[in-house]
Amino acid sequence: MATLFGIDYQTWWFLLIGAVFTGYIILDGFDLGAGALHLFFNKETSRRIVLNAIGPVWDGNEVWIVIGGGALFAGFPVVYASLLSAFYVPFILFLLGIIFRAISIEFRSKEPMLWWKRMWDICYTCSSSLIAFLLGLILGNVIQGINIGPDHVFRGSFMEFLNPYAIMMGITTLALLMMHGAIYLVMKTEDRIYTKLTIMVKNTTIFFVIMILLTSFYTLLYLPHMATVIRRFPELFVIPVMMVLAIANITRQITKRKYLFAFISSSVTISLLMVLVAIELYPNMLLSKISPANHLTVYNSSSSEKTLGIMLLMAAIGVPMVVGYTTFVFMTFKGKVKLDEMSY
Template sequence: METILGLNLATWWFLVIGGIFSGYAILDGFDLGAGALHLFFNKEESRRKALNAIGPVWDGNEVWLVIGGGALFAGFPVVYATIFSAFYEPFMIFLVMLIFRAISIEFRSKEPMLWWRKTWDISYSVSSIILTLSLGLILGNIIQGLALDQNYFYKGTLGDFFNPYAILIAFTTLSLFMMHGAIYLVMKTENRLYAKLTVIVKNTTIFFVLMFALTSVVTLLYVPHMAKRYQEVPYMFAFPVLAILAVANITRQIAKRKYRYAFMSSALVTALLMVLVAVGLFPNIILSSIDPAYSITVHNGSSTDKSLKIILLFAVIGVPIVATYTTFVFWTFRGKVKLDDASY
């Protein structure tokens, strides 16, 4: 296999895809978290401000999910086919909820009736929660391993997805996104809504810290293969240490009401948690719970070297362009939310 800076092309592509999905988790994470918190705001003005805080960026943030799916298909077609076959029902639910979240945001303010707006408020919040739980459920099953046979066919049932560990990861993901979203909203609001969000930020942070600690203990006790790589390569312990320090810094910055730094730490925690999963699984991408020999790795699940080289070139050019556009949008719509006639 051809190498670049000591790493083969499949490993480089694994890192690129991991970076893209980390970007999606950071960006769409606060959107989903804001949606999950939406019903905590009782006043019409507060709900409109919360919607307009994410209004200019939410659809652009979802672009990272599309890029990630395309990158997975191009770089690891076997993984793409296996995941979408195994998780067919959860992904269908995920897509339906994506549609409902989008139309809830767009339709809510089209009519003045109270029942109309409340209906779409509920739809927006429920779809955001289910989307987040679905992502966590999929991640939890990937961490734990899927029942794959020698042909990479999934031999489990729909009920197998709802195992205790995957459900734990789902609620940990929800707690992370709710905290991330609350911090983002508090940066974008002022006056009474700001005061209410300072309380919500503290509560969601406590929720996440508890879930983070519980998930860490359960993973070490019941998913031992996730610790194997860290035992083999001791310097990899730097990642969990950084994650713990970043979590501690979130609470520190929130106590000082420096929410911009808290948001940066929250984004860092999200990225580091993705890194912890990637390091724990590597070189596997999908671990077979039937027989480790049936697992899909970065080597047996990747495209040819020629294909990887071509698409890696596209990624090197395309991803920075999307990142630049995303930065431009955030810079353009920086500052506190102000409602006007064009607002949601």
């Protein structure tokens, strides 16, 4: 088995895909959270300001989901095929949400009519909220497992995805991204809208804390396999402890109005949540409720080692370029939002 620094190629790709999807949730997550909060702003100027807060970065942030999907297809084609065929309806709704969010942002200011702007405002909020909810819904079902047969074909229906845990995970993800987005917006605004956002940050943080507690209790009580690895290796308990401290630090920094540190803590929270899921799933990528023999793992669903090795080299070149571009964009458009003739 080919290795790099003592780690096999399959595990490297598992880590790479996890890192890319984590980057997507952190970056596009605050865009989605800002969109979910959009209708809470009543004045036209306020809506334009919060829209332009994400204006320069939202489309670049979507690149990460494209990279993640491409990496999953290239590294683990069997997982890609089984996952997308099983979650066909959720992924179609996800793509529709992506499309309508984009055209809502671009079309809103093309006409001066009030009804036109209101229509796209509603579309923008609904599509952003739908995307955030579906991300959690899909993650919740991946954690529980789905009905995959021995031929890696899904043997269930769409209604099975709408189970209590997946719905709870969807609402938790929406709450997390709303908090994440509110913190980002408060860093980009000033004056009266800044004051309103300080209140929204507190409310969304309370919403998230309540949901993460409920979801965590449910996971520990009804999904014992999600704590197996940590029970086996007690030193890994430091990860959930760090996550709790990160969440606590969000509230601490909000109280002190140090929103940059709150945003960093929010990003760390997202990262640690993804790390916890990855640790408990590995080496599995897609669990089967029908039989453990049907689980899709990093070993029985990957491309050939030669393919993984070549693509790992390409990823080592391409991913830093995307990180560099993303950093450049954020540095270029840092600071408070100012409306001008080029604004949305």
